[in-house]
Amino acid sequence: MSGTRVTDSLTSLLDRAPTPEDFTSPARSPQLTARVGTWLGVCFLVAFLTGVWSHLAQLPNPLVPLPTRPIWLYRVTQGVHVAAGTAAVPLLLVKLWSVFPQLFRRPPTPTRARLLDAVERLSILVLVSSASFQLVTGLANSAQWYPWSFSFRSTHFALGWVAMGSLLVHVAVKLPVIRSAWLGPEVAPVPGAVSRRTILRATWAAAGVAVVTSAASGVPSVRRLSVLAPRSGTGPGNVPINKTAAAAGVTTAAADPGFTLTVSLGGAHRQLTRADLESMPQTTATLPIACVEGWSATGTWTGVRITDLMALLDAPTGSAVLVESLQRGGASSRSRLPANVAADPQAILALTLDGERLSLDHGYPCRIIAPNRPGALQTKWVNRIEVQA
Ligand SMILES: Nc1nc2c(c(=O)[nH]1)N[C@H]1C(S)=C(S)[C@@H](COP(=O)(O)O)O[C@H]1N2
Ligand SMILES: [Mo]
Numbered sequence: 252m253s254g255t256r257v258t259d260s261l262t263s264l265l266d267r268a269p270t271p272e273d274f275t276s277p278a279r280s281p282q283l284t285a286r287v288g289t290w291l292g293v294c295f296l297v298a299f300l301t302g303v304w305s306h307l308a309q310l311p312n313p314l315v316p317l318p319t320r321p322i323w324l325y326r327v328t329q330g331v332h333v334a335a336g337t338a339a340v341p342l343l344l345v346k347l348w349s350v351f352p353q354l355f356r357r358p359p360t361p362t363r364a365r366l367l368d369a370v371e372r373l374s375i376l377v378l379v380s381s382a383s384f385q386l387v388t389g390l391a392n393s394a395q396w397y398p399w400s401f402s403f404r405s406t407h408f409a410l411g412w413v414a415m416g417s418l419l420v421h422v423a424v425k426l427p428v429i430r431s432a433w434l435g436p437e438v439a440p441v442p443g444a445v446s447r448r449t450i451l452r453a454t455w456a457a458a459g460v461a462v463v464t465s466a467a468s469g470v471p472s473v474r475r476l477s478v479l480a481p482r483s484g485t486g487p488g489n490v491p492i493n494k495t496a497a498a499a500g501v502t503t504a505a506a507d508p509g510f511t512l513t514v515s516l517g518g519a520h521r522q523l524t525r526a527d528l529e530s531m532p533q534t535t536a537t538l539p540i541a542c543v544e545g546w547s548a549t550g551t552w553t554g555v556r557i558t559d560l561m562a563l564l565d566a567p568t569g570s571a572v573l574v575e576s577l578q579r580g581g582a583s584s585r586s587r588l589p590a591n592v593a594a595d596p597q598a599i600l601a602l603t604l605d606g607e608r609l610s611l612d613h614g615y616p617c618r619i620i621a622p623n624r625p626g627a628l629q630t631k632w633v634n635r636i637e638v639q640a
Contacts, residue, residue: 257297265357274352277441283350285432286447291346292365292418294339295382298389299415301332305543306408308625311587319595322622328543329625330466333545336389337466341457343382345450371424375530378417381410393466393480393544395493404543404582461528468546480546487613488605490550493626496611500579501632510616512574512600516564516638522612525616528602531555536597542626552620554601557593557636566638568594574619577633588621597622 308317308325318324385407392403422429440446467473467507468480468612496502504510534556541547557572572593578584592598598621602609609615614631621629 254622268493269352269355271352271356273355277444278447279349279352280438280447281428281432282438283447283450284346285429286451287342287346287349287428291339291342291435291513292422294335294342295414295418297335298332298339298385299411301328302408302411304328305332305625306404307545309404309627311350311589313589316589316591317623319592319597319622319624322538323541324599324623326547329541329543330470330545333389333393334462334466336386337393337461338458339382340390341454341461345454345457347379370558374417374420374424377405377413378421380416381417384410385414395544396409402582411529423537434577443573487610488550490548490604490613491546492612493540493542494581494583494631496615496632499576499581499584499632501577502611504577504634505611505615505632510634512617512634512636514563514638515569516559516561516566516570516640519564521563526603528555528600528617531559533602534559534599536599536620538597538620538622540620540626540632541624541631547626550604550620551606552599553603553606554599554617554620556596557588557598557600557621558596560600560636561593561638564638567640570638572628572636573635573639574633575637576630577632577634583627583630586619586630588619592621592624595622600636 305325305328307313308515358365388399388403388407388410391398392407438447463473463476465477465479468477496505511524512528514521514523532554532555535551535553537549537551539549541548558568561570561572569590571590571592572588574586574588576584588598599619600617601614601620602617604610604613609618616635617633618631619629619633
């Protein structure tokens, strides 16, 4: 095919493609787009800030020690993170529906304008794809479904910055349109057409239903309504079970009566059986498991303070602690308690939950529980504690 014929057929294809004017639904308007878009932007900002916080909370070696109080802070920020992301799903769908005819806008003719148009389209492509990626992976993660091989946390974190950056560019470019849509004269409703108010109400309702049925399982009064939340069900002590002992491949080792925990500092170490741990002073704390997936549940845990274990080896105060599980591999099979966490009187190697011996699935013989930490760091089936002086 010659060059001119290619250009000719491309031109005729473009001629036959619809134009924005072909989509005549009076329900679409800049006023609708601006309202949904503003709330979508708010959801993304909230999810971004709480997401960065969650990322920092999971760093083994935080630059600045994150506080261990209030004990419920991470539970709230992560619940809000997942709720904001879930609410954003219907908002993004309505927003895209309200603007998609613009895809068919013909590029302007003057070179400069055409270039600007191309840049804007490119920035929107980045925004829409990064935003969709965040919502799809986030939603899959909150359903504990990881159908990919990349690291969820670092990818979701990196794309969060991309989405936020392109959102800022988008808002800056559209500021005049957003302003006049919010502040300009009221547009009279078109008789017989679905009104903007109806669409907005349906959109808010959809966002509300999405949050309550899937993301609100950490709020006791609505937990029963969270029918789509994978772990609104209860395990022993009303604390859901994240990964079972069988799934982690630790059943035999964890149930072994010969189990010992090794506590070490440099070359020195102590071996402790479960009976040894039970004979040490016991501490009780009521603390939540707050999963990155959005659910959280409170339990009353009893066991040995981390500081008491450190004292067995005369470890210097202010030491951090590395904790390892019987589980081989897996992102949650080890965690680090920075010095301020290890020193906390509520940082416990738990032996019981709600007065009952810890179940195998909750981490028997012993598991970490400490205040204001992501659930992923509350290591189960602990068999090694290494003091890092
Ligand atoms: N060894 C080990 N510990 C683990 C996990 C794991 O997969 N393996 N999952 C973590 C995650 S992501 C959470 S949310 C909590 C859940 O604790 P639970 O199952 O007792 O509710 O355990 C954490 N501890
Ligand atoms: Mo988790």
